[in-house]
Amino acid sequence: MPGNRFNSFQNHGVGIGLRIPHYEHIFSRKPVVDWFEIISENYMIDAGRPLATLDRILEQYRVVQHGVSMYFGSVTAPDPEHLRRLKQLVRRTKTPWLSDHLCWGSVDGTYTHDLLPLPYTWEAVDRTAERVRRVQDFLEIPVAVENVSSYAAFTASEMTEWEFLTEVVERADCGILLDVNNIYVSAMNHEFNPMDYVNALPAHRVAQIHIAGHSKYEKFILDTHDHPVIDPVWDLYARAVERCGPTPTLLEWDDHIPSFDEVHAEALKANRYLHRQAPELVEAAR
Amino acid sequence: MNLEAIQRAMAAAVLQPLTANEGMRAKTVDGRAMAEVAASFIAPNSRLNPFERLEIYNRQYWLRVLGSLAEDFPALRAVVGAARFDALAVAYLTEHPSRSFTLRNLGSKLVDWLKAHPEFAGRRHALAMDVARIEWAFVESFDSAERAPLTPAQIAALDGSSRLGLQPHLHLMVLHYAADELVLDLHKREKRLTSEAGVEHEEEERAPVNLPKVRRRATWLAAHRVDFSVYYRRLAREEFLTLEALRQARSLGEAIDAGFAESAIPERRRAACVQEWFGTWAELGWICAADGEA
Numbered sequence A: 001m002p003g004n005r006f007n008s009f010q011n012h013g014v015g016i017g018l019r020i021p022h023y024e025h026i027f028s029r030k031p032v033v034d035w036f037e038i039i040s041e042n043y044m045i046d047a048g049r050p051l052a053t054l055d056r057i058l059e060q061y062r063v064v065q066h067g068v069s070m071y072f073g074s075v076t077a078p079d080p081e082h083l084r085r086l087k088q089l090v091r092r093t094k095t096p097w098l099s100d101h102l103c104w105g106s107v108d109g110t111y112t113h114d115l116l117p118l119p120y121t122w123e124a125v126d127r128t129a130e131r132v133r134r135v136q137d138f139l140e141i142p143v144a145v146e147n148v149s150s151y152a153a154f155t156a157s158e159m160t161e162w163e164f165l166t167e168v169v170e171r172a173d174c175g176i177l178l179d180v181n182n183i184y185v186s187a188m189n190h191e192f193n194p195m196d197y198v199n200a201l202p203a204h205r206v207a208q209i210h211i212a213g214h215s216k217y218e219k220f221i222l223d224t225h226d227h228p229v230i231d232p233v234w235d236l237y238a239r240a241v242e243r244c245g246p247t248p249t250l251l252e253w254d255d256h257i258p259s260f261d262e263v264h265a266e267a268l269k270a271n272r273y274l275h276r277q278a279p280e281l282v283e284a285a286r
Numbered sequence B: 001m002n003l004e005a006i007q008r009a010m011a012a013a014v015l016q017p018l019t020a021n022e023g024m025r026a027k028t029v030d031g032r033a034m035a036e037v038a039a040s041f042i043a044p045n046s047r048l049n050p051f052e053r054l055e056i057y058n059r060q061y062w063l064r065v066l067g068s069l070a071e072d073f074p075a076l077r078a079v080v081g082a083a084r085f086d087a088l089a090v091a092y093l094t095e096h097p098s099r100s101f102t103l104r105n106l107g108s109k110l111v112d113w114l115k116a117h118p119e120f121a122g123r124r125h126a127l128a129m130d131v132a133r134i135e136w137a138f139v140e141s142f143d144s145a146e147r148a149p150l151t152p153a154q155i156a157a158l159d160g161s162s163r164l165g166l167q168p169h170l171h172l173m174v175l176h177y178a179a180d181e182l183v184l185d186l187h188k189r190e191k192r193l194t195s196e197a198g199v200e201h202e203e204e205e206r207a208p209v210n211l212p213k214v215r216r217r218a219t220w221l222a223a224h225r226v227d228f229s230v231y232y233r234r235l236a237r238e239e240f241l242t243l244e245a246l247r248q249a250r251s252l253g254e255a256i257d258a259g260f261a262e263s264a265i266p267e268r269r270r271a272a273c274v275q276e277w278f279g280t281w282a283e284l285g286w287i288c289a290a291d292g293e294a
Helices: A020-029 A049-060 A079-095 A122-139 A161-172 A179-191 A194-200 A231-244 A260-268 A279-285 B003-015 B034-039 B052-070 B074-078 B082-095 B108-118 B122-143 B152-156 B180-189 B237-247 B252-259 B267-284
Strands: A014-017 A036-039 A065-067 A098-101 A102-106 A108-115 A141-148 A175-179 A204-210 A251-254 B164-166 B173-177 B216-226 B231-234 B287-289
Touching: A014 A260, A020 A049, A020 A260, A036 A049, A036 A194, A049 A065, A049 A079, A049 B122, A065 A079, A079 A122, A102 B003, A108 B003, A122 A141, A122 A161, A122 B003, A141 A161, A161 A175, A161 A194, A175 A179, A175 B237, A179 A194, A179 A231, A194 A231, A204 A231, A251 A260, A260 B052, B003 B034, B003 B052, B034 B052, B052 B074, B052 B082, B052 B122, B074 B082, B074 B122, B074 B180, B082 B108, B108 B122, B122 B173, B122 B180, B122 B216, B122 B231, B152 B267, B164 B237, B173 B237, B180 B231, B216 B237, B231 B237, B237 B252, B237 B267, B267 B287
Parallel strands: A014 A036, A014 A251, A036 A065, A065 A098, A098 A141, A141 A175, A175 A204, A204 A251
Antiparallel strands: A102 A108, B164 B287, B173 B216, B216 B231
């Protein structure tokens, strides 16, 4: 399956996050990597080494942008400077799609720099979908929203997280960046069956999949991106691929980052599932 | 509660400083019981009550912003000590939480804030201010814009009425101490790594760093970028004042007059000084067309 309209019909394969400790390896060894995901905010600057490095990467690799501060669910309006710089970067990278999180994180221009969960209410659906739509129109490329890990649930919620995600993406007519590790983390923290989530989401809108590791504490699980992917998360991934078909997949590893080869090898485990899917099976799985 | 009320309540709780034991405070800023406030919009699960669930976000927030500020100001942290820096950072961030989509700008008000709050720097306040200025200049110089510098032919055609611009990544500082060497030394010790605009810390020990003796003397410093790396260059007072005047859009003649005001440099040597400065500025690409001109 050659992708869908939410990832510009690109099936990029298996990528990893572009991280500073790997720069030297990438430039000296020029490893074969299907694609890199960059954190947009790291490059929304005027000039200097980060942009020069990005340009070198763009000469040799496919790059997709992933943001961490659009806060689609914040009630206060987005910063126009943020949008201006983001669009500038989109033009530079020619990213085929762009993702950010289905969350909120700022109020009246004060930023928490965290991916705070939304109450799953109809009001939040309306406001969030409207903002996604506006950002997508402004950027003129497909936008995918990522489900976040969460540690708190709201008394005001009127639906499940997957129902909320579905309502938002349908109304905004946008894609999904499906983070199967986040589903697992939230499922453990909120005591639901993660497979119910994967089985219910609108598979035809999944533009990309994230896989990652997490940290387990006594009473909750934290999304730390500092461990290999655990088997139950691979199981969710396998089911997601079964439903969505081969989908651009990215391993996130942001803390205690091991060698490039180690991170890349962990990511490439995804191929065990990606190449197993015949198109007819995908149709049947939906 | 509607969405806006939930977000305001949650943000207020998350941004409130932690207790000494790194827990969430029992009371809100306006004196209400935090447990009741949390329960008004957060649902419990079988393992955590609403207070404990909200506390996870409160802790994560402070871990993130304190870590980010420490990354950008490792030398300031060494000068005032780790414990004092933590207190300083909490006080600063409580007064100036992030107003930008990027953590890169988190320290943008720290120098002004520290000037107004000497109690957080102890007896090394003046030195701490200088170090903070230099470290913030590093952040700014690292990724500020770069404009096309004037060509030698354009420089040769300048006269006293010419107005010039300076490279956006050039940052000029007046210091009480020659603190640039100290900062460079401390950055080496902190294993400063080239990053987007900061450093990475090893797991630190909290013992105070033994600082070399730094002499108190007026110092004029420029932070600027060459080949994607930030450098510091000491300036003569006259050179600094001339550059400052140029940045304020004064004409070249006026800037040079401002530079030599109350200068001890004899009149006969001044033309040679200016020529030498221009040679260096041209070499470093500091001089550009005035703002608004090509």
